Amino acid sequence: xxxxxxxxxxxxxxxxxxxxxxxxxxxxxxxxxxxxxxxxxxxxxxxxxxxxxxxxxxxxxxxxxxxxxxxxxxxxxxxxxxxxxxxxxxxxxxxxxxxxxxxxxxxxxxxxxxxxxxxxxxxxxxxxxxxxxxxxxxxxxxxxxxxxxxxxxxxxxxxxxxxxxxxxxxxxxxxxxxxxxxxxxxxxxxxxxxxxxxxxxxxxxxxxxxxxxxxxxxxxxxxxxxxxxxxxxxxxxxxxxxxxxxxxxxxxxxxxxxxxxxxxxxxxxxxxxxxxxxxxxxxxxxxxxxxxxxxx
Numbered sequence: 001x002x003x004x005x006x007x008x009x010x011x012x013x014x015x016x017x018x019x020x021x022x023x024x025x026x027x028x029x030x031x032x033x034x035x036x037x038x039x040x041x042x043x044x045x046x047x048x049x050x051x052x053x054x055x056x057x058x059x060x061x062x063x064x065x066x067x068x069x070x071x072x073x074x075x076x077x078x079x080x081x082x083x084x085x086x087x088x089x090x091x092x093x094x095x096x097x098x099x100x101x102x103x104x105x106x107x108x109x110x111x112x113x114x115x116x117x118x119x120x121x122x123x124x125x126x127x128x129x130x131x132x133x134x135x136x137x138x139x140x141x142x143x144x145x146x147x148x149x150x151x152x153x154x155x156x157x158x159x160x161x162x163x164x165x166x167x168x169x170x171x172x173x174x175x176x177x178x179x180x181x182x183x184x185x186x187x188x189x190x191x192x193x194x195x196x197x198x199x200x201x202x203x204x205x206x207x208x209x210x211x212x213x214x215x216x217x218x219x220x221x222x223x224x225x226x227x228x229x230x231x232x233x234x235x236x237x238x239x240x241x242x243x244x245x246x247x248x249x250x251x252x253x254x255x256x257x258x259x260x261x262x263x264x265x266x267x268x269x270x271x272x273x274x275x276x277x278x279x280x281x282x283x284x285x286x287x288x289x290x291x292x293x294x295x296x
Contacts, residue, residue, distance in 0.1 A: 119148045153281040181241045
């Protein structure tokens with residue numbers, strides 16, 4: 001699921017969250033999140049060669065916005081598949097595809113371990129969905145095996161927390177008021193797990209990808225100011241902590257966090273910059289490398 005702020009993994013606790021409260025929160029805020037992250041979706045769609053891509057996999061597809069955009073772009077000459085660990089979000093994606101008349105398939109599974117048919121895809125993409133694997137080398141090796149020889153990989157991942165102050169504004173402001181605020185785990189899977197460019201390079205090389213290219217991008221994103229309170233009270237660590245907060249605490253958090261976001265509000269719109277990596281790589285053109293054979 002592409003763009004999640006709270007941490008997740010294939011472990012029991014995180015799988016339970018994304019098939020429970022966190023997944024339901026993302027379902028409720030699907031339209032807002034799609035609007036916020038549409039510029040990233042457009043970048044991924046532009047990176048895929050619509051003339052040659054026939055079978056595309058969207059990793060961490062969430063509610064399916066990127067998968068459906070690619071399916072519309074490729075049309076009847078190809079097929080798009082989205083995969084996500086969250087059942088509720090996959091259900092939404094399937095419903096959207098049916099409602100919009102777009103041909104796409106959605107799989108409720110963990111891309112790190114899912115048994116893809118070998119050599120199935122000529123393009124693999126992800127919008128903010130690859131930072132949450134418990135074993136990223138194993139995950140990208142699994143994706144590489146699912147890729148055809150010479151297939152393209154295009155991912156967008158967050159850079160570090162220091163470069164994305166908007167993304168941590170709510171938890172920094174709310175921390176004194178919410179002792180149960182879920183902490184971020186440095187070095188573990190999570191929103192900023194790919195903040196170190198060298199780490200990302202090593203993960204891709206050790207999992208057998210070639211022609212690796214990692215560029216910093218700064219993308220202007222926005223959301224309606226009227227939706228800001230729903231955004232920070234529903235999603236991420238603050239959204240999780242507020243589930244157990246009393247009315248008084250919730251009111252104080254809304255006031256304090258709302259004030260903290262004021263620098264981002266311009267009239268009726270909240271503007272922020274998404275500091276990300278644009279990651280590209282290619283599956284080896286010859287015989288596939290070993291499980292974790294390094295290729296630079």
